[in-house]
Amino acid sequence: MTAVWVGFFFIYGLVFGSFYNVVGLRVPKKESIVSPPSHCTVCDRRLTALDLIPVGSYLFLRGKCRGCGTKINAIYPLMELVTGVLFSLAFYYLGFSIELLVALLFISMLVIITVSDTAYMLIPNKILLPFGIAIALLRFVSPLEPWWDSFLGAAVGFLVLFLIAIMSKGGMGGGDIKLFFVIGLVLGTKLTLFTLFLAALIGSIVGIIHLRRTRQGRKTPVPFGPSIAVAAVISYFYGNALVGWYLTLFT
Ligand SMILES: [Zn+2]
Structure with a gap:
């Protein structure tokens, strides 16, 4: 069945x-x-x-x-x-669970922002806001363990990205920062930080491929949203397993 x-x-x-x-x-x-x-x-x-x-x-x-x-x-x-x-x-x-609703909303949001960020280098508030609110509400009925980890994750995700944006002077868009707030709600603190690590890794690979395919000297910015989306989905389904495996390398 x-x-x-x-x-x-x-x-x-x-x-x-x-x-x-x-x-x-x-x-x-x-x-x-x-x-x-x-x-x-x-x-x-x-x-x-x-x-x-x-x-x-x-x-x-x-x-x-x-x-x-x-x-x-x-x-x-x-x-x-x-x-x-x-x-x-x-x-x-x-x-069939409430967490399935969280997952479907999360996937939907990530697919939409991947399309819009690829096409226009833009992650619209009109997308982040409704999905963010719905996910925040669902996190009260389908909480993480402990329940406040969603909200700590959201705050940490937002702040870390905000600091990176200040330090990189515009290397990170406002949309990316707000996106990490929603990612924090879904994933909690640990997996949000793991998502950032993974997104940076994927983004670097995408950047290198992009640089080799375009003529040198022509600097076209690459949207970061799709890399974040891929990292967030991997984190959601396999983050705990991957973090666990990574830690065994050092014990
Ligand atoms: Zn036609």
Whole structure:
């Protein structure tokens, strides 16, 4: 029976992932998320049901618009697939529980900010605020151990990022700082600090790859949000195991 539910959550994630692409692309531009209906941004062709099957349409259309042949960025089907995988993973580990709600909200928020930070170098308050409030409330019904660790984690995450932002003089955006507040609510103090460590590691790797792929001398900033999102998801599911394993290396 579990397998059926895991499959169900995968499909559920694919569909929501498709919606989160729209939210991540439109909210920062202050556009409505329902109208106008999805259309090609180059030729304005309105997308039909055939274009809107998560992942499937991208594969079937070979990553091109049916109207003008413009290449569709692979990040969109990738985010759909990632949401599907993470939703099913969340159900697999947590089952039907309040913590599952926390996990689904957390994953949803991270997917949306990955899309918007990649597209516009922006993590909108309009996304962080509703998810942050919902998660803070849920942390009273599905608390960490001890219960105040959520709020300590949020404060520590915010402060550490704030200090890094001051010291790096603009190397860290305001969105990243506020994002770490929400991460703290979900993960607590220890795993929030682990997320920061992991995000810095992933960010450095992404930075090096980016530097090699772009021409030297052309300094284009790389958004940090996606690295934070990947680190936060890894921390959520495997943080305790990874920290435990890391500590055994020194005993
Ligand atoms: Zn087109």
